[in-house]
Amino acid sequence: xxxxxxxxxxxxxxxxxxxxxxxxxxxxxxxxxxxxxxxxxxxxxxxxxxxxxxxxxxxxxxxxxxxxxxxxxxxxxxxxxxxxxxxxxxxxxxxxxxxxxxxxxxxxxxxxxxxxxxxxxxxxxxxxxxxxxxxxxxxxxxxxxxxxxxxxxxxxxxxxxxxxxxxxxxxxxxxxxxxxxxxxxxxxxxxxxxxxxxxxxxxxxxxxxxxxxxxxxxxxxxxxxxxxxxxxxxxxxxxxxxxxxxxxxxxxxxxxxxxxxxxxxxxxxxxxxxxxxxxxxxxxxxx
Amino acid sequence: xxxxxxxxxxxxxxxxxxxxxxxxxxxxxxxxxxxxxxxxxxxxxxxxxxxxxxxxxxxxxxxxxxxxxxxxxxxxxxxxxxxxxxxxxxxxxxxxxxxxxxxxxxxxxxxxxxxxxxxxxxxxxxxxxxxxxxxxxxxxxxxxxxxxxxxxxxxxxxxxxxxxxxxxxxxxxxxxxxxxxxxxxxxxxxxxxxxxxxxxxxxxxxxxxxxxxxxxxxxxxxxxxxxxxxxxxxxxxxxxxxxxxxxxxxxxxxxxxxxxxxxxxxxxxxxxxxxxxxxxxxxxxxxxxxxxxxxxxxxxxxxxxxxxxxxxxxxxxxxxxxxxxxxxxxxxxxxxxxxxxxxxxxxxxxxxxxxxxxxxxxxxxxxxxxxxxxxxxxxxxxxxxxxxxxxxxxxxxxxxxxxxxxxx
Numbered sequence: 001x002x003x004x005x006x007x008x009x010x011x012x013x014x015x016x017x018x019x020x021x022x023x024x025x026x027x028x029x030x031x032x033x034x035x036x037x038x039x040x041x042x043x044x045x046x047x048x049x050x051x052x053x054x055x056x057x058x059x060x061x062x063x064x065x066x067x068x069x070x071x072x073x074x075x076x077x078x079x080x081x082x083x084x085x086x087x088x089x090x091x092x093x094x095x096x097x098x099x100x101x102x103x104x105x106x107x108x109x110x111x112x113x114x115x116x117x118x119x120x121x122x123x124x125x126x127x128x129x130x131x132x133x134x135x136x137x138x139x140x141x142x143x144x145x146x147x148x149x150x151x152x153x154x155x156x157x158x159x160x161x162x163x164x165x166x167x168x169x170x171x172x173x174x175x176x177x178x179x180x181x182x183x184x185x186x187x188x189x190x191x192x193x194x195x196x197x198x199x200x201x202x203x204x205x206x207x208x209x210x211x212x213x214x215x216x217x218x219x220x221x222x223x224x225x226x227x228x229x230x231x232x233x234x235x236x237x238x239x240x241x242x243x244x245x246x247x248x249x250x251x252x253x254x255x256x257x258x259x260x261x262x263x264x265x266x267x268x269x270x271x272x273x274x275x276x277x278x279x280x281x282x283x284x285x286x287x
Numbered sequence: 288x289x290x291x292x293x294x295x296x297x298x299x300x301x302x303x304x305x306x307x308x309x310x311x312x313x314x315x316x317x318x319x320x321x322x323x324x325x326x327x328x329x330x331x332x333x334x335x336x337x338x339x340x341x342x343x344x345x346x347x348x349x350x351x352x353x354x355x356x357x358x359x360x361x362x363x364x365x366x367x368x369x370x371x372x373x374x375x376x377x378x379x380x381x382x383x384x385x386x387x388x389x390x391x392x393x394x395x396x397x398x399x400x401x402x403x404x405x406x407x408x409x410x411x412x413x414x415x416x417x418x419x420x421x422x423x424x425x426x427x428x429x430x431x432x433x434x435x436x437x438x439x440x441x442x443x444x445x446x447x448x449x450x451x452x453x454x455x456x457x458x459x460x461x462x463x464x465x466x467x468x469x470x471x472x473x474x475x476x477x478x479x480x481x482x483x484x485x486x487x488x489x490x491x492x493x494x495x496x497x498x499x500x501x502x503x504x505x506x507x508x509x510x511x512x513x514x515x516x517x518x519x520x521x522x523x524x525x526x527x528x529x530x531x532x533x534x535x536x537x538x539x540x541x542x543x544x545x546x547x548x549x550x551x552x553x554x555x556x557x558x559x560x561x562x563x564x565x566x567x568x569x570x571x572x573x574x575x576x577x578x579x580x581x582x583x584x585x586x587x588x589x590x591x592x593x594x595x596x597x598x599x600x601x602x603x604x605x606x607x608x609x610x611x612x613x614x615x616x617x618x619x620x621x622x623x624x625x626x627x628x629x630x631x632x633x634x635x636x637x638x639x640x641x642x643x644x645x646x647x648x649x650x651x652x653x654x655x656x657x658x659x660x661x662x663x664x665x666x667x668x669x670x671x672x673x674x675x676x677x678x679x680x681x682x683x684x685x686x687x688x689x690x691x692x693x694x695x
Contacts, residue, residue: 009512009515110340113340113344117345118344120531120535121564122565122566123565124566124568127543128542129544136545136546137543138544210508211535214345216341251509252509252512255509260503260507261504264503
């Protein structure tokens with residue numbers, strides 16, 4: 001393999017991996033704080049993609065600018081979902097939350113199909129490649145990468161530095177202790193779900209100019225995000241980031257060396273291997 | 288007091304009476320005070336499963352639009368065999384197993400009079416095992432995979448141009464222009480496999496050199512590795528068996544890699560309006576296979592296209608036309624038989640040589656469509672232009688595909 005091909009594949013994998021990371025980190029945040037797997041995470045991503053699509057189609061808004069609308073809208077939606085639905089199943093057996101959120105997923109998908117039809121949508125922005133030392137780097141994926149890393153980094157800083165971020169981490173470590181220390185745990189959960197939904201929405205907003213989406217894309221993203229957080233480490237914010245980048249690169253190289261069909265399956269193969277050999281994932285369970 | 292009722296009041300009163308009687312009629316038991324009307328045997332019920340969710344939701348919806356549009360027109364003209372027609376449909380979730388169960392339900396429980404096909408080769412393959420068992424003839428309105436007619440079935444009739452013919456135009460254009468090397472890739476569904484397997488064989492027969500083949504999954508999100516290999520091999524022609532989102536992805540990533548083959552032909556994608564909406568001007572010069580276009584000069588085509596456009600606000604794609612034409616074919620079959628008799632309908636369909644708004648229909652002994660050719664379109668100036676076969680072409684194919692930086 002030529003060195004330029006190697007670099008091309010590496011970059012390609014990292015670029016897509018960063019967008020996966022944005023979605024997966026949100027999924028992990030929810031899992032870390034509430035021990036709930038958000039089955040509707042991919043569908044929140046799809047909603048983010050549609051916000052960007054409609055803002056572009058109806059108002060000609062640049063999809064990067066539309067992040068300013070997608071993020072707060074999805075935050076509110078996530079906050080509301082937690083406040084009125086998911087709160088009821090936190091602390092219940094895992095099956096309860098899985099079924100509830102699966103139901104939410106079905107409602108979102110079918111509402112989207114009803115409202116927006118099953119057409120594939122995409123925003124034709126940032127097309128083409130940037131020539132860089134004999135390589136051609138996808139402009140759209142490059143921009144999505146930068147934005148995804150920036151948002152993920154900002155959320156990480158928020159978790160590390162801000163009072164609410166610390167409250168979220170404390171609740172993830174032990175919600176009883178957090179409660180005893182005077183943290184409003186219910187409010188922490190609302191904010192956590194809102195934040196995670198906003199991250200999923202932002203990821204969706206970014207993928208809409210990378211490839212076409214339709215109301216039914218959610219579950220495949222959800223499954224991949226889930227594989228990523230198992231590989232990266234359940235409940236670990238950094239683990240999601242590392243896991244996503246690793247998955248992106250593995251996919252890219254396996255598609256080249258083997259073929260694309262194998263590369264789609266290899267992530268799930270890795271998921272099984274990790275569950276068997278290293279259930280805590282690459283970075284264990286620390287938030 | 289009744290004399291003072293205004294004309295508006297009279298109308299309202301009349302309407303009220305009409306509504307009341309109309310509503311009351313079905314509830315009135317047939318007690319013998321009224322002779323049971325012999326001709327009013329209730330509507331002819333047509334059963335089908337449709338992919339309204341899942342992988343084929345996009346195209347399944349179009350198919351259903353075609354069915355329903357036909358139904359409205361047929362009922363407005365007095366129905367079929369002097370009976371109204373009515374569809375009984377369920378969502379098969381793009382899942383073959385589900386579709387098979389639904390056809391079982393339609394025939395055994397709902398007891399529909401006749402059935403008509405679902406969408407996609409995979410779903411049709413499964414559904415037709417059930418309809419064959421019950422000896423209900425199925426007009427295959429949304430599939431063209433060869434496997435469907437390779438099982439010795441007697442009750443399955445194709446309307447689509449068959450998958451092996453899809454890329455005839457692309458190969459013909461490539462050969463005429465002296466292109467030498469071809470890369471063939473496809474999504475790993477049954478239909479795309481059929482298209483590309485036949486294209487590979489025909490390309491070799493045409494003296495072209497097939498230098499690369501690969502399959503990918505329907506959920507593929509990055510084809511850079513594949514396209515990088517094809518770029519390294521510098522293929523003249525890229526033929527891809529696509530199913531929608533992958534078509535958009537291929538074109539976008541070709542641009543990302545800043546590379547163009549001389550000819551890019553995709554199966555499903557370019558013929559759908561989403562393609563140009565999603566890609567904007569990057570969709571230019573891409574070829575796409577199509578079963579049907581609203582501007583083909585053939586009987587009934589423009590009438591259908593115009594009326595459909597008036598109702599739905601967009602021109603019909605071939606999936607809608609396939610549904611509409613298949614329903615017309617069902618109508619022609621029933622009218623030829625003169626009654627709702629599935630065995631006679633089967634025999635009629637096996638020997639009919641006719642035309643619908645979707646095109647010619649005639650089948651061979653296996654029930655496989657033999658009369659309908661394949662068409663090739665090219666996106667030119669934002670429009671789908673019919674460019675092949677030459678006889679039907681509205682404009683000449685524009686090749687080679689210009690490089691991304693050579694476009695205005």
